[in-house]
Amino acid sequence: MPKLWGGRFQKNTDKIVDDFHSSIRFDSRMYKQDIIGSITHAKMLGSCGIIPPQDSELIQKTLFEILSDIDNGQIEFETDAEDIHMNVEKILIERIGDVGKKLHTGRSRNDQVALDIRMYLKSEMDELDSLIVVLLNTIIKLAEENLDTIMPGYTHLQRAQPITFAHHLMAYFQMFRRDVERLYDCYKRTNVMPLGSGALAGTTYPLDRDMVARELGFDSITENSLDGVSDRDFVIELASCLSIIMMHLSRFSEELILWSSYEFGFIEMDDAYSTGSSIMPQKKNPDVAELVRGKAGRVYGSLMSILTVMKSLPLAYNKDMQEDKEGIFDSIDTVKMCLNVFTNMLATIKVKSGNMLKAAQGGFTNATDIADYLVKKGIPFRTAHEIIGKMVLYCIQNDKSIDQLTMDEFKEFSESIQGDIYEEISLKKCVSERKLPGGPARESVQKSIDNARAFVESKS
Structure with missing residues (x-):
């Protein structure tokens, strides 16, 4: 099949080159953006008198028909046509002949693909934002149900202090x-319209770039034609945002995996979000959380891939940049899938509050509070720290918790300890006294939840 760009060539490209060169197998997902961008470009060409108004109207009408036919599964794309842009243009020309050839006036595939990918990623960021908001609401609901559920907080995976x-x-x-905030920032830098940059140096046609930007919902236009076609910072930035989202999902998954183990026993996964063993009938495996955790590496890989592709490219467009799409598309699909399944999994967990409380009662999580108690009695903190360290060692050697010590035993470590020590080191008191903003006390967490709800409502 003759190429739309084949005028200076005397031989057809080899079939293996066509297959290697073609991107239609993955960039076909941008067909809506490509057609809407082309409709707007045609409208602008007619409005500016660059092509006859009747030609502009025919092109727009036919492109809408092509869009409808693709939506209804009536069109199959061709590998020989290379990409979504050339496939759409080829279909257009087949339907209306030479008038269709006027669509590409004042435009290059370089600025066309830059437009399409920006439009596509903006749409996906909106969907990602919505999915994260659903997760945020799930977290808020679960937190409200567990304002008084005491558990151990950890550092170095060692029990540290009681929290909720x-x-x-x-x-x-x-x-x-x-x-969410990172996606918003990334969206701002993506929401810049590159069409009109041409191949690299713009065009001599009097295009109305601002009209196109307004019609397509962009905030502004790119200010340098070289950068307009060769910038993929917004792809890299989104890939980074997606990697951070997966890092957070992975951390959360890791804790759910630990907590659902027999050794912790803090939660139980719902049957609908667990799997069994093919040989061990007693097993209930947190495979969903493990798979979310594992898929983080996949998304990280896409980030490293696009960074590596772009790291040494001279201006302006290079074919290497076709490699910007598969990775970011896969990352978006992966993150959306993980957000959806993770949110449902989290919403269905069973919280074992008794086991959480029991764990907080062990491990000397109230040791810091005893040191603070001594400080309030006038003992310097470093001295109090040493006293309580010796007290903990004594408890370990005698298989006791601190609150099991008798008053005589307390007195052996410090005469400043009085009868009120038992109330002061109760886990409930330890948590409730930490009521600074950001702390684990009930009123502090409630304030945090109220702020969280206001944030989510602002995104609705």
Whole structure:
């Protein structure tokens, strides 16, 4: 089949080159963006008198028909036509002849693909934002149900201080909130219209770039034609945003996996989001969470791939840049799938509050509070720290928890310890006294939840 660009060639491209060169197998997903962009370009060409108004109207009408036919599965794309842009233009020319050949006036595939990918990614970012908001609402609901569920907080995976499950959950809310904000920032830099950059140096036709930007919902136009066709920062930035989202999902998945183990026993996964073993009948495996955790590496790989593709490309467009799409498309699909299944999995977990409380009661999670107690009695913190360290060692050697010590035993470590020590080191008191903004006390977490709900409502 003759190429639309084949005028200076005397031989057809080899079939293996056509297959290698073609991107239609993955960029066909941008057909709506490509056609809407072309309709707007044709409208602008007619409005500016660059092509006759009747030709512009015929092109627009036919492109709408092609869009409808693709939506209804009535068109099959051809590998020989290379990409979605050439496939659509070829179909257009087949239907209306030479008038269809006027569509590409003042335009290059270089700025056309830059337009399409920006439009496509904007749409996907909107959907990603919606999926994260659903997850945020799920976290809020689960946190509200567990404002008084005491559990151990950890550092180095060692029991550290008592907190609440709600407080722990709201830490993940903050992570995913930042993901929403990052997507918003990325959207701003994606929402710049490159059409009119041509192949690299614009065009002599009097295009109305601002009209096209307005029609397509862009905030502004690119200010340099070289950068307009060769910029893929927005793809890299989105790939980074997606990698961070997966990192957060992976961290959360890791904790759910740990908590669902017999050794922790803090939660139980719902049967609908667990799997069994082919040989061990007792097993209930957290495979969904494990797979989410594993897919983070896949998304990281796409980020590294596009960074590597772009790292040494001279201006302006190079065919290497065709490699910008498969990775980002796969990352988007992966993150959307993971957000959806993870949110449903989280919403159905069973919280074992008794086991969480029991774990918080072990591991000397109230040791810092005893040190603070001594500080309030006038003992310097470093001295108090040393005293409590010796107290913990004594408890370990005698297989006791701190609150099991008698008053005589307490006195052996410090005469400043009085009878009020038992109330002061109760886990409930330890948590409730940490009521600084951002702390685990009930009122502090409730305030955090209220702020979280206001944020989510602002995104609705």
